[in-house]
Every structure is written in C-alpha cells, then in structure tokens.
Amino acid sequence: MENFTFWNPTKIIFGKDTIPLIIKEIKKYNYKKILMLAGSGSIKLNGVYEQIINTAKSSNIILIEKWGVRPNPILSHAESALELARKEKVEAILAVGGGSVIDEAKAIAAGFYAQSIWDLYEHIYPISNALPIFTVLTLSGTGSEMNVNAVLTNEKEKKKWFIGSPLLYPKASVIDPSIQMSLPWHQTVNGAIDAITHTQEFYFMGSNQEISLSIDEAIIKTIIKSVDELSQNEKNYDSRANLAWSATIALNGLSGIALPGGDWASHRIEHAISALHPEVAHGAGLAVVMPAWIKYIYKYNEKTFSRWAHSIWKENSIETAIEKMKEKYRSWSAPVSLKELGIQKNEIQDIAKNALLNGNVGNIKSLSIYDIIKILEIAY
C-alpha cells in the first residue's frame, strides 16, 4: 500500500428528475451570469436544455450559450468559447453534455486566468486559478464530472493532451441516468469501455492493495453486467444508473487509492490515434488498444493480470481472458482491431511517434517506440 492523499469536494446529485437542481447549486453561490457550454444539440431533443433554461430564467440567472463542442474537443473551439466568456464576464461555467463538453469547460475555466489555453496543456506554467465549473452529465464514461482532468486536441499540431488540477473539480454535477436511455448504442458502449479502461489503468498497477483491487473488480464487473443488461433493454433504469455511478467512481480517485498511480499507456496510445484520426471515438480506440497492450505487457505484473483473468473472466489463462474481453466488446458492437477503426498499417509508426511526443508512456513498463509499434501491430 502506497501513501496517498484523497480529497474530492465535488457534490454529486444523482437520479431521476434532478436536472433543474444544478441551477439551485449555482444559485447557492450567487452567480448571476454563466457560460453554458453544449454539444451539437441532442440536449434539445431529450428535454434537458428546456429544463435548464426554464429553471435559470425563474432563478434570474443569465445563461450565455455556446454550442458546438465536438467529441474529441478541439482547441480552436475552446478558444472561441473563452473569448465569449471574457467578453461577457461570466462568473462560472455550466457544462451540459458528456465528457467532451465537461473537458472543454475545464480548458476554458483554467484558460480564463492564463495567457493561452494551450500553454497549460504544454505544462509551460501551472494552472493558477479557474472559473467555477458546474455540470449536467448526459453520457457516462470519462468521469470528468467528478475529477480534475481534462483532455483537449490541438488540431493544428495534432496533439491530444491533458491537464489536471484540484482547481478543476466541478463544484456540483447532476447525473440523471434516465436521460441516457435515448443515447445511440455505440455512445453507451464507448462510455462504458472508457470507464472499464480507467479502472484497469489503475488496477493493473496493483499488488497488495486488496481493498482497491477488489473495489476495481466490483466496478469492472458491474459495468459489464450493466451493458449486457442494456443490450437487452436500453431503457432499463437500474442498469443505466449502475453504469453511470460505476463510470463516475472509475476515475474520481477511489479506484486508484494506495496504488502507485496508473499505467495510462493505453490512454496515451489512444490519444495519439484520435489526434491523427479525430473521427475515432475515445472509447472505440481504447477497445482496440487495451487488449493488445495487456497481451504485450502482462508478463511484467503477471500476478495481478492473473487475478484479473480469474476474477473478471473466470479464466486461469490471461491469454484466454483477453480473448473473452475482445469477444465481450465485439458482442457490444465495439471495434476490436485498428483495421476496424479505418487505420492503415503504414500509419502505425506515426501513431507511435505521436504517443511519445508528451513524455514517457506507461508505468508498468516505460514503453519505447519499438514497444508501442509492437502493441499497435497486435492491435491491427
């Protein structure tokens, strides 16, 4: 067991009919003018937007709306949102959407007090302050609603990088799983695979941290069970709710307690893939990369990978467990090879180079370019 510090002050409001409560939270802080950040408009179809603007109006809160956040959010959009936030002198940001919207909100919140947003992602100077962030989550997966992390793509430089700071904990997040019932199936699956991957990034670092390893197994198994149930009935509320809360705690600090950090190689390689191929959804990329990474890396911490094979997949062989994992992902209609993502074999070197642009990749083993190429070849 490693020493650790745990502090997570985000307030979570979870359940049916909770959307309007985010405005009450904003009201408690007495903020009057808010940047409302959103994606392409799905929140107009599921009634979320209407509930928010109506409650804001009756609470005398002005929402400055900024639409158009993309999956794999991009720097230029964050910069134009920041310009609006400064012009309108907003006091806080309300992100309404999935992890992309919340991540971009964090970029704007921290960028508000910086010379340039991208400097923060290059870690040229630290985050000194941030606008308060509130969120309404519409797609569970990234865990961004209850953590300090944010990923952003610099589309010109083809870099998908991240920031993290305790200043970026949302003040409050509303999670109403019932609004996720109308999601396209592949989005539910991508979110679930992202959350499984987050848990496993920590889990595979483990050895004797019994409580964290067994909680991580509980998270992974619950996500698998919930997605299986949803594949039968997408409108099963309890499955949506179990999946949603599992995804939140997969990356709110809990899953990595007393572990020596996470590995993050799978994430770093996926970020390289979607930096070069922005059309690849994060969860889909992870579905392809992590099984290949496990295959390449398990010999370096075999005891814990064996525990995983046994606990999650009821298998004594790690190799067979990997096949079962891929089979499961395939049964959810997720891609399990680079080819299925539309990537050419001759791009592998560029992806590997891109992954290494932002420093060391991997903790179980610090991966060389050769290692990453091998993993991508397995994934192909």
Place this chain on the structure above:
Amino acid sequence: MENFTFWNPTKIIFGKDTIPLIIKEIKKYNYKKILMLAGSGSIKLNGVYEQIINTAKSSNIILIEKWGVRPNPILSHAESALELARKEKVEAILAVGGGSVIDEAKAIAAGFYAQSIWDLYEHIYPISNALPIFTVLTLSGTGSEMNVNAVLTNEKEKKKWFIGSPLLYPKASVIDPSIQMSLPWHQTVNGAIDAITHTQEFYFMGSNQEISLSIDEAIIKTIIKSVDELSQNEKNYDSRANLAWSATIALNGLSGIALPGGDWASHRIEHAISALHPEVAHGAGLAVVMPAWIKYIYKYNEKTFSRWAHSIWKENSIETAIEKMKEKYRSWSAPVSLKELGIQKNEIQDIAKNALLNGNVGNIKSLSIYDIIKILEIAY
C-alpha cells in the same frame, strides 16, 4: 436505485510517517489556537503525541490539551472540554485518537455554537455551526474521521444517542496505519467488527444497486481477510492499511450510495446495551447483536441476505452463513453472546425499552419491543 446526493469534502492523508502533516493542514487555515482532544494516554506511548506537539511548536500553533476521553464518550467530559474550549477561545479542534475521541470532538465543535450539547442529541434544534475539526486516527472502525456522525452517552439519563450534520465533516484527517500495530488485539477486532456492521447496515437494505452491493462485498471481504492476516501477524502493514481504508469507506457515504438508507437496528440495540453497560465496547456489542438480528430479520429481504451468504461465506443457506460469521468472530476472540458481555437475562426488557427511547428502530422492519426482545433472546 434510489436518487442520492453525495458530498464528502474531508481531505484524507493516509500512510506511513504522515502524523506531522495534520499540523500543516491546520496551518493552511491559519488557525493559531487549537483544542487538542485525546484519550487516556496511549498516544504518549506510540510517539504520536510527541510528533504532534513538536510540529505544532515549530509551526507556532498553540495546543490546549484536554485528556481523558473514554471509550463510549460521555456528556460530562464533553461539557468540561467545551468549557475549556470557550475559555481559551480556540479556533478549531484536533482530535487525536479513535472514534470516541473524534465523536466527542464533534460534540464539542457543534456544542460551541449551541445552548447545550445534549439539546443537539435530543434534536431540539438543529446544529447551526461548528468549530473546524481535524483528526489523527489511531484506531480504525467508526469511520468518524471522514463522516458527519457522532455518538455520545448521556451517562445520567443512560442515553447513547447520535448527531449528524455536514458541518461536522473533518477538514482533514491523518490515518497512519502503522501506529495501529501496537493496539491491543481486542481493539483491532472491535474496530473491524464495527466497520463490517456499518457496511452491512446499508448492504442488507439493498436490492438492485449492483455497484453498491458489490463494493460493500469488497469492503466486508477485505476486512475479514485483513483481520485474519493480522491474527497471524499484528505488524503486517498492508493488512493494517487495507483494514484502515476499508473502515473509512464503510461509513463515508460510499457504501450506502443509491440504497434506501441503512437499517441501523443493530446499532440502536447495541447503543442501548452500552448505555446501560458502559463497559461494553461498541464493536463487541455489535458482534453479539448483528448475527441475532440477521437470524430474526432475513425473511424480510431474503434475496439480499442470500446474496450475502453466498458472496461472503460461500453458503447457500443464510442460517449456515450466520453460524460461519459467529465462528469467524469467535476465532478473532470476539464475544458472540450477550452472556459473554456479562449481561443478565433479566436485563433484556430494559435494553429493549432503552433502544426505543430515541424513536423507531430498524428500516427493513420497524421493530416493536417484542421484536427487540426476541432478537436479544437469540443473542443471549
């Protein structure tokens, strides 16, 4: 899945050699004069006290010391500590000890702004404000280091009652599991049984909250495994650490997520026992009461009790699982009958009456005096 709100802002600093860090946390808030609350002096033997006073001195923080908090802390001691806190105009409280010391610190913290401490426990008026609380935990079990609850005994009226308020979250708590290596064995066991019972108070309310039920199983199993390991080697750091963190999250909000509250009948009956018999340690009382309560109550939520029998004890029969639970507790040298606690059969009625003094007992089934007598007879 029930709707829920989760908010827990306590900062946890966990691990070896972390004791002095509590003074750094106090320093961050710029508090200068602190009431240091402690028990009977064991912290002078294990070096904790010395580390704290030395760090406080070099940080120019004045500690007003108040010793003598008893297991099952009592109102009169809390009142005398409050008098001292007021006289010295302290700005915060530092509790150094187990759950009893932290609970009494919460009584003083809330009492500081009330007309009388006991009024708060009678719920005559709500807690309006509280002194900031910092803690150094020396015995894992109650979870008080990361929650809002506090139990206190009014020794004159023979009432062991509780308060709870978000104002009572400690600002920061230090948990160094290595200092628990020198605990008397029965204290380790009592703490562990308290934590198992906390988890089960929530767990047995469950139905379809897969993520919480499986996390609760992870907590219960980890505690059992850790105590078993410690019975072989009391100085096993990883077992101490796994037990300590499990006990914290058994009652920090996580274990009850999306469940319809907890049952708490076992706790309420135990509180009645130790209100009348202050020499009975809380964990020892729970070791006796909960198995009897399970035997009496399981038919009201048989599916979840069966799940527990299977998951924790690898048994299809709930009755056999209860026997295994008692056997396990016995193997740890915990008492498993009222008789072993030194209680006479003719006291059962008084205990049952005392349990009902503070309103309804039990959620799975609201227990009548007849029910409680039956449970106590099973426990005898």
